[in-house]
Amino acid sequence: GNVHQIDRYKNNKLQFLFNTKDSIYLIDRNGNHVKPFPIGSKQHMSVPLALFDYDNTRNYRILVPIGNTLKMYNCKGEIISGWEFINTDTDIQRTPEHYQFFNKDYIIISEKNGQMHLLNRKGQSRIEIPEKIMLSKNPINLLQGNSIHESLLITQTQTGEIIKIQFNTGKIDTLNINKSKHNDYYITNNQHTLVLKNKTLSFSSNDDQFEYNFNTKQLSQPIIFTHNQYSLIGVREKSENLIYLLNLQGELYNQPFFGTTEFNIGSLKNDNTLNLIVGSREGLIYNYQIN
Numbered sequence: 001g002n003v004h005q006i007d008r009y010k011n012n013k014l015q016f017l018f019n020t021k022d023s024i025y026l027i028d029r030n031g032n033h034v035k036p037f038p039i040g041s042k043q044h045m046s047v048p049l050a051l052f053d054y055d056n057t058r059n060y061r062i063l064v065p066i067g068n069t070l071k072m073y074n075c076k077g078e079i080i081s082g083w084e085f086i087n088t089d090t091d092i093q094r095t096p097e098h099y100q101f102f103n104k105d106y107i108i109i110s111e112k113n114g115q116m117h118l119l120n121r122k123g124q125s126r127i128e129i130p131e132k133i134m135l136s137k138n139p140i141n142l143l144q145g146n147s148i149h150e151s152l153l154i155t156q157t158q159t160g161e162i163i164k165i166q167f168n169t170g171k172i173d174t175l176n177i178n179k180s181k182h183n184d185y186y187i188t189n190n191q192h193t194l195v196l197k198n199k200t201l202s203f204s205s206n207d208d209q210f211e212y213n214f215n216t217k218q219l220s221q222p223i224i225f226t227h228n229q230y231s232l233i234g235v236r237e238k239s240e241n242l243i244y245l246l247n248l249q250g251e252l253y254n255q256p257f258f259g260t261t262e263f264n265i266g267s268l269k270n271d272n273t274l275n276l277i278v279g280s281r282e283g284l285i286y287n288y289q290i291n
Contacts, residue, residue, distance in 0.1 A: 002095075003264040003277045004051040008034060008075050010058050012270050016277065016285075017062065017075075019049045024064065024073070029268055031285075036077040043067055048262075050096040054105060054121055061121075063107070065092035070109070072123075085123030089113060094135065099142045101151065106167075108153075110135055118170075129170045134158045137221070141188045156186050185221050192248075194222050194233070201235060203248065210250030216240075225265040227274055232290075234265060234276075243278060245290070257288050265290065 004017040008026065015034055016027045021044045026037035043066050050063040061080065062073040068091050072083035090113040097108040106126060109117040114132030119125060138156040143164075145151045153165040154175070162175045185196040192205040201212045201222060220236035232253060233246045242256035243263055259278030268275050274290040 002048055002262050003279075005264070005266045005268075006051065006053075006060050006075055007058050008060075014266075014268055014270070017049075017051060019045050019064065021045055024049065024062070024077075026075070026077075039073075039077050041066055043069075046091055047093065048095045050098065052098045052107075052121075054098075054100065063096050065096065067091050068111075070096075070123075083123045085109065085117070085119055088117075089115065094137075097140055101142075101144050102148050104148070108140055110140075116165075127167065127170045129165065129172070131172050133163065133165075133172065136160070137183075138185055139187055139221070142190075143188065144190055154188055156184075160184070162186060183217075187222065192224070194224070196222050196235070201233070201246075203233065203250065205248065208248045208250075210248075212246060212250050212252075214244070220262070225274075227265075227267055228272065232265065232274075234263060236263065243276065245276075253290070257286075259286055 002018065005014045006017050008015050014029065018025055023038040023040045026034040028034055045064060045066050047065050052061040052063065060075040064071045068088045070085055072080040074080060088111045090111045092109060093112045094110050099106045105121040107119040109119065114134045116129045116133055117125065118127040118129065134157055136156040136158050141154040143152045143154055149168040151167045154162065156162055160181055164173050164175055187194040192203065195202040196219060198217055199214045203210050214237060216237055216239050218238040220238060222233055222235045225232050225234060231248050234243060236243045241258060241260045243259050244256050245253040247253060257276055260281050261279035263276060263278035265274055265276050267273060276288040276290055278286050
């Protein structure tokens with residue numbers, strides 16, 4: 001799964017948190033395990049874990065889907081007893097997502113049968129979604145309005161329809177947007193829109209707009225990383241195992257970086273230096289410095 005950075009000891013020294021199919025790992029920047037991690041699982045973890053820091057106090061919560069069950073840990077590797085949403089009817093098909101706005105938390109759990117749950121931080125239901133939604137691999141996007149009633153979730157179905165979910169009612173409507181294919185990406189929020197269709201990445205915001213053409217259709221989900229008001233868009237070309245970084249004007253940063261897994265970008269020392277962390281099929285973790 002994705003590699004998350006956390007400050008386990010609240011001393012501005014960061015560690016890497018991630019999971020494989022059978023274990024949760026927390027590794028310091030020297031490559032050493034942080035005890036009691038790794039934490040093993042007798043059942044395969046079906047999707048990557050989710051990391052939440054509800055109030056930006058570094059009191060982390062780690063939500064781990066295992067088939068149709070959910071386990072909530074703290075960063076000490078202890079089970080959180082107050083989490084109430086333990087089981088679903090079918091397997092959880094994607095990493096849980098968290099949004100916080102208007103002083104409320106929304107944790108999104110999506111099942112294989114199309115059932116979606118919107119929960120608070122205790123795992124209690126906030127909104128009932130009456131219809132089942134067969135989601136694509138696209139992320140679920142938040143469009144925040146001036147109130148909860150004006151706010152929407154935007155996502156894509158497996159048939160390519162772009163739909164919106166109303167926060168106040170859970171009602172689902174289809175947006176009048178050109179139909180995408182199941183392997184396209186449509187990512188939007190209040191700041192920007194990213195569309196990856198065939199070989200073309202399109203980006204638009206209030207300030208910038210560009211298109212970038214790759215050499216292949218075998219591309220990963222585009223991700224925007226922001227640090228100190230500087231942003232980069234990352235895409236992995238799967239056929240060549242190369243990670244491309246572009247700025248918001250569509251200019252390629254340096255040469256592509258090698259890596260065969262999902263990747264992440266962040267500052268290991270909380271300074272102006274960024275690092276790209278990615279793995280390989282051989283079990284190696286690469287740490288590239290980005291100036």
